Amino acid sequence: MTPPPEQKLAWVQGILREFWQDSPANSLHLPQEEKAWDWPRLAVAAGNDPWFARLKAMIGPFYWTPEEAFALAFPEAPAAPAELSVISYVLPQTAATRRDQAREQDLPAERWARSRFFGEQFNCALRLHLAETLTAEGHPAVAPERLPGFDYRQSERFGLASNWSERHTAFVAGLGTFGLSDGLITPWGKAVRFGSVVTKMALPASPRPYGDDHQAWCLWYARGTCGACARRCPADAITTAQGHDKPRCHAYIREVTTPYTTATFGTGATPCGLCQVKIPCEARVPL
């Protein structure tokens, strides 16, 4: 049953945490049972936060606002932006996965490959579970990344880009800022994955401690120091001059890490993430 307004955020957190605790999908599927992720943390963005329209203007007309994603799921009953809340959550990598990955130089560790494959399957189930639970409780909700129309297009300004970005949504919700490698630095670091759900429910928007400064928590952008993620990349796909070279990164993942993890661990997906560990922002805000 839906709680009173002041307890709604804790109620949503409880839905996430319970599924994280109980779902058999939250597993690395190793011989010993081990969860794919540390427990999820969430924040909320207002459906009418001006950043959503700004992102659409920057990325391209194909990019969805929360209102547009919601209307795709509920065409008979669309909602105004002000009626919507966007729940964004972080799934941090476990300490064991980060430790293993930090030992690697050129190829992802087995735990990392498993979290990218099995862990993302769990993340997809978590998105759907949250949306379905909220909808069943009278708060229509959709996980935009799970919509049939979710895909990747060419953005004039950013190259290959999806029509809903979990990282950008997390930024708007106050969960972190972008680093030199393009990853989002959160209070639990950059070795994380994200999910989000748009719902017709009034939830208090979370504070955005960095205001509009989308690179505030990266040492390179804030102080001109660090650059550790660039040194960690085996493909030279990150430079302090240019930031993240997406085509170069994707080529390395397509040609090197994916064939390796598929053949070695039998996992699919597209893992790499060497630039997400053994760096000052691995598991915290480095400033």
Ligand code: SF4
């Ligand atoms: S490793 Fe350093 S330069 Fe790279 S994103 Fe983190 S803080 Fe920024």
Ligand code: SF4
């Ligand atoms: S994901 Fe891998 S290839 Fe891409 S930037 Fe990070 S370390 Fe380099």
